[in-house]
Amino acid sequence: NAGVTQTPKFRILKIGQSMTLQCTQDMNHNYMYWYRQDPGMGLKLIYYSVGAGITDKGEVPNGYNVSRSTTEDFPLRLELAAPSQTSVYFCASSHSGTSGHEQYFGPGTRLTVT
Amino acid sequence: AQSVTQLGSHVSVSEGALVLLRCNYSSSVPPYLFWYVQYPNQGLQLLLKYTSAATLVKGINGFEAEFKKSETSFHLTKPSAHMSDAAEYFCAVSPHNNDMRFGAGTRLTVKP
Numbered sequence: 001n002a003g004v005t006q007t008p009k010f011r012i013l014k015i016g017q018s019m020t021l022q023c024t025q026d027m028n029h030n031y032m033y034w035y036r037q038d039p040g041m042g043l044k045l046i047y048y049s050v051g052a053g054i055t056d057k058g059e060v061p062n063g064y065n066v067s068r069s070t071t072e073d074f075p076l077r078l079e080l081a082a083p084s085q086t087s088v089y090f091c092a093s094s095h096s097g098t099s100g101h102e103q104y105f106g107p108g109t110r111l112t113v114t
Numbered sequence: 115a116q117s118v119t120q121l122g123s124h125v126s127v128s129e130g131a132l133v134l135l136r137c138n139y140s141s142s143v144p145p146y147l148f149w150y151v152q153y154p155n156q157g158l159q160l161l162l163k164y165t166s167a168a169t170l171v172k173g174i175n176g177f178e179a180e181f182k183k184s185e186t187s188f189h190l191t192k193p194s195a196h197m198s199d200a201a202e203y204f205c206a207v208s209p210h211n212n213d214m215r216f217g218a219g220t221r222l223t224v225k226p
Contacts, residue, residue, distance in 0.1 A: 004157070040123060040218055040219070041218060042204060042216040042217050042219055043158075043204070043216040044216075045214070090157055090158070092157075092158075102148060102160040102163055103158075103160075103214060104160075105150075105157030105158040105159070106157050107155075107156055107157045108155075108156070108157055
């Protein structure tokens with residue numbers, strides 16, 4: 001049981017390039033999330049999904065897109081990278097939307113846009 | 115809207131001393147509260163959670179937290195710090211599982 005896995009671990013992008021951050025979970029969780037973590041700011045929710053085919057915006061969705069074609073996978077797409085998207089990105093999953101169910105986090109992707 | 119405030123971005127204690135990390139929340143409904151720990155270059159791991167079953171919640175690695183509604187607080191404590199406790203700690207509040215709000219984090223340093 002690998003939990004939540006993310007690839008790549010590190011990436012450097014030039015301004016205007018695009019990339020997809022991969023996230024996979026093997027716990028059969030229906031809820032999945034993408035966060036970004038900036039120093040001194042905690043985690044901010046980018047997008048979340050309550051199940052295959054269903055996604056919704058979080059607190060900071062601008063400049064990102066997501067899709068959820070399967071229960072296991074929840075990729076995050078950056079179309080036109082900007083320096084403001086330099087951050088550490090975490091994917092997480094949880095069993096259901098019921099309050100009190102903790103989220104399980106992946107190890108993160110450190111992205112630098114120059 | 116629900117939110118949490120962590121008092122102190124950096125806390126330093128000596129090994130063996132009491133650890134106290136402060137978290138205050140705002141919530142218009144009974145909240146679910148969490149403490150997560152993040153070790154360097156890793157994701158977040160759940161330390162403990164409050165879901166209204168008991169006000170004193172025990173977590174992993176000897177940590178515990180007490181929910182005080184009158185003070186809107188959920189402070190994290192550990193009686194005796196260990197070097198391995200050095201990490202960043204996040205308090206979070208969640209009225210619904212798709213809306214978890216994290217505090218800014220407190221970095222704990224443990225001195226030998």
